[in-house]
Amino acid sequence: MRLGLAANRLHHQAEDAALFSWLRACESGIRELQLGLHTVGRTYDAIHAAGMLKAYPGIRRYPYGREGGLMKLVAEVVGLDDGERHLDGAIYLIDPVDPSSIFPEALALKRQCVIHGKPFLSTVASARDWVEVERLHQGLAPDRNAQRFYDLGQQTLALIAHDALKPQMLAFAERNFDLLSRFARRVGTGTTGQKLNEMAWSKGWPADQPWVDRYQSGPLGGDAQIADLVLERRCQRVIFFEDPHVARQHEADIQLLERAVTTVTHETVCMTTPQVAQRWCDAALLRG
Template identity: 80%
Template sequence: MRLGLAANRLHHHTEDAALFRWLRACEPGIRDLRLALHAVGRTHDAIAAAGMLRGYDGLKRYPYGRDGGLMKLVAEVVGLEGAERSLDGAIYFIDPVDPSSIFPEATALKRQCVIHGKPFLSTVASARDWVEMERIHAGLAPDPNADRFHALESQTLALIAHDAMKPQMLAFADAHFDVLSRFAHRMATGTTGLRLNELAWSRGWPQDVPWVERFQSGPLGGDAQIADRVLEHRCQRVIFFEDPHVARHHEADIQLLERAVTTVTDEAVCTTSLAVAKRWCEAVNKRGILVGAT
């Protein structure tokens, strides 16, 4: 697999920056998976200067961002000629107050990942969780250092879907109801929450107990309400099925939630792709069987 890799300056400027925290936790998994990392200039240079991934031929250097490095990642997420010019997703450690995080190429990188159903990993927690997911699918033993990402019974999950994505969210929740029901608490915005509760009751969930806590609809502030829970470390995972093809009149609220997730980069996992969400649920089940067998 090939992933694009970029990090805003905050996340590679010091020894304990987010990029290096992720690499220390996941370098064995990266090597086990033979994961190719196509890193934008300064990100690549920071990894090399820190002496990380030494001798690993899967680390590829791209131009600096100002010279089009991030733009090239966007094009390769879409797909260019030949397998060598195609990326399976992107890791972009975002500093929410860095102006470059809202440059057109940064926004396009996420949008094209969403459109093409590929992982867009913008937090340390998301990137660590993804590596563990792929390790499990590759048949490798569970990493005990990733146990906290699978402690669902002590976590809160947010389920959000734009109008065109609501049928996909309902189908996803129906297919993976048992995994999602393991969370200590679930919440959702507006109509999505109403339909998810109706689904749960139809499956035998107690009629007097909501399966999800309902917040306001997105346009009325539901995204902001959930963002507050994320910032307070009261929501550890967000599954957000976005519709990238229409203009959203509450775009600022959507960006607010995304900025909240990246602010608590080590704590919050965010999934924006239906395909990735399904693959994660499958990994949860496989990992549970492997842990139970040890």
């Protein structure tokens, strides 16, 4: 497996920065998975200077972002004709106030991951969780240091879907109903929340109790309300099925929620495609 890897400057300029936090937690898992890391120049240089991933053959250096390194990762997420240059997803640790995070190549990296059903991991928690998911799928023993990601009875889950993907969200929730019901709380926006409640009631959930606590619809501010939960560390996992093909009037609210997630990079896992979310559910069942 191969992932693109980049981190904004904030996340690699100090010893306790997010990039190094992720590597300290996941280096053994990276080596177990023999994970290929196609790493943009400045991020690669920071890893090398910190003495991390020593003698690891799976890490490759790409040009600096200003020289096209991030653009190359976008092309490899799509896949290139030679078959050797392809990525299975990307880790891009985002500093929400760094303007480079909204450069076209940064936005395109996420968009192409979503279009192709690949993981786009923009927080330390998401990247940490993904490594454990892949370890479990490889039949490796659970990492006890990753237990916090599976204490579902102590967590809140947000379930959000754009209009074109609401049927997929309903199918996903119904397929994984027992697992998702283990969360202490589920929240959602307007219409999606109502449809999920109707599904849950049809499966025998108590009719006088909502399965999902509904917030406003997205255009009326529901994304902003859930962003506030994230910022207060009261929402630990966001499953957000995004439609990358349609421009939305409330795009700013969607970006606000995404920015909130990256602001609490160590706390919140975010998954943006049905494929990635289902793979996590399957891993959670393997872990027990």
